[in-house]
Amino acid sequence: MQENKKALVLLNMGGARNKAELKMFLTNMFNDKNIITVKSSLLRKVIATFIVSSRLDSAWQNYEKIGNESPINKLTEKLIQKANKKIEDFTTYQIMRYTPPFAKDVINQMKKDGIKEVLLLPLYPQYSTTTTKSSFEDFMYFAKGNFKVQIIETFYRNEIFNECILDEIISKTPNPSEYNLIFSAHGLPQKIVDAGDPYEIQMNEHVKILSDKLREKGINFKSINLAYQSKVGPLKWLDPSLEEMLKNFKDQNVIIYPIAFIVDNSETDFELDIEYREIAHELGIKDYKVCKCVNDSDGFIEAIKDIIKN
Numbered sequence: 001m002q003e004n005k006k007a008l009v010l011l012n013m014g015g016a017r018n019k020a021e022l023k024m025f026l027t028n029m030f031n032d033k034n035i036i037t038v039k040s041s042l043l044r045k046v047i048a049t050f051i052v053s054s055r056l057d058s059a060w061q062n063y064e065k066i067g068n069e070s071p072i073n074k075l076t077e078k079l080i081q082k083a084n085k086k087i088e089d090f091t092t093y094q095i096m097r098y099t100p101p102f103a104k105d106v107i108n109q110m111k112k113d114g115i116k117e118v119l120l121l122p123l124y125p126q127y128s129t130t131t132t133k134s135s136f137e138d139f140m141y142f143a144k145g146n147f148k149v150q151i152i153e154t155f156y157r158n159e160i161f162n163e164c165i166l167d168e169i170i171s172k173t174p175n176p177s178e179y180n181l182i183f184s185a186h187g188l189p190q191k192i193v194d195a196g197d198p199y200e201i202q203m204n205e206h207v208k209i210l211s212d213k214l215r216e217k218g219i220n221f222k223s224i225n226l227a228y229q230s231k232v233g234p235l236k237w238l239d240p241s242l243e244e245m246l247k248n249f250k251d252q253n254v255i256i257y258p259i260a261f262i263v264d265n266s267e268t269d270f271e272l273d274i275e276y277r278e279i280a281h282e283l284g285i286k287d288y289k290v291c292k293c294v295n296d297s298d299g300f301i302e303a304i305k306d307i308i309k310n
């Protein structure tokens with residue numbers, strides 16, 4: 001690896017490579033104080049143990065349908081390799097929050113590599129305490145003042161990034177007036193939003209930016225909507241849910257864009273492409289398309305260059 005002094009660190013959630021890692025993912029996630037916001041870490045541990053034991057087997061069945069692993073790790077690896085070839089002045093690393101590579105180990109490697117300055121780029125276009133803040137705190141805890149650190153908190157307004165999203169949507173729908181476009185975002189418990197998390201506000205703004213850009217290009221979908229997927233547990237989450245939204249489109253065509261994600265993962269490959277596809281079929285939707293995330297596309301590498309400049 002090059003001996004650059006500056007690191008670009010891409011932060012993401014991680015994903016299971018096997019059943020043991022799914023247990024690790026769920027255990028780490030539900031012990032995260034930004035996800036389960038109860039004050040007592042002991043109570044959180046009890047809740048985590050309960051959720052993991054009740055969820056593990058059924059959740060694993062979903063991963064069995066997508067080749068026994070989340071695609072997030074291999075796709076992120078490709079993104080890192082491409083970034084290291086194409087983005088000058090930085091060595092690019094990845095850190096995952098709930099499965100390896102963990103902050104502690106990557107930070108040790110960065111110290112060995114002589115890194116002095118770090119630019120953190122969470123792979124979440126919109127800020128949430130559950131994702132951006134959680135990953136930032138994780139990094140800072142293990143960095144222990146060893147580096148000069150900067151973070152990019154959001155990039156949903158970046159024009160090059162938004163062009164990548166639109167390219168994917170447009171290339172999948174030669175006849176947009178016959179399709180309903182749904183931006184599908186990962187959901188969040190309502191109480192996290194009520195406590196001040198800006199995710200929903202930023203999500204609405206992001207959908208408006210993309211909708212305006214489509215109109216400016218003269219591309220008119222039958223309708224454009226935002227819905228939330230992936231609800232877990234009994235609490236109220238952001239609405240409308242994707243399932244409720246799909247009910248509006250019996251006998252019509254739908255195209256979904258996964259707006260909260262940068263790299264395809266189990267929520268896109270299983271939940272959107274398999275589970276909601278079945279629901280759409282049962283609801284009498286005619287054609288149901290799911291867009292790919294920007295992943296390691298050349299366009300997204302250009303977007304990263306633009307996001308990190310200055």
Ligand SMILES: C=CC1=C(C)c2cc3[nH]c(cc4nc(cc5[nH]c(cc1n2)c(C)c5CCC(=O)O)C(CCC(=O)O)=C4C)c(C)c3C=C
Binds near residue numbers: 059186230261
């Ligand atoms: C209280 C639970 C959860 C919150 C809050 C939450 C927020 C959140 N998550 C993502 C992105 C991803 N989540 C993924 C999987 C996943 N998420 C939860 C729960 C919460 N997420 C669970 C239990 C799981 C595991 C799968 C399942 O059992 O349903 C993933 C996929 C990882 C993979 O395996 O590929 C991503 C990515 C965001 C962006 C977000 C808040 C904005």
Ligand SMILES: [Fe+2]
Binds near residue numbers: 186
């Ligand atoms: Fe999630």
Ligand SMILES: [Fe+2]
Binds near residue numbers: 231
């Ligand atoms: Fe899910």
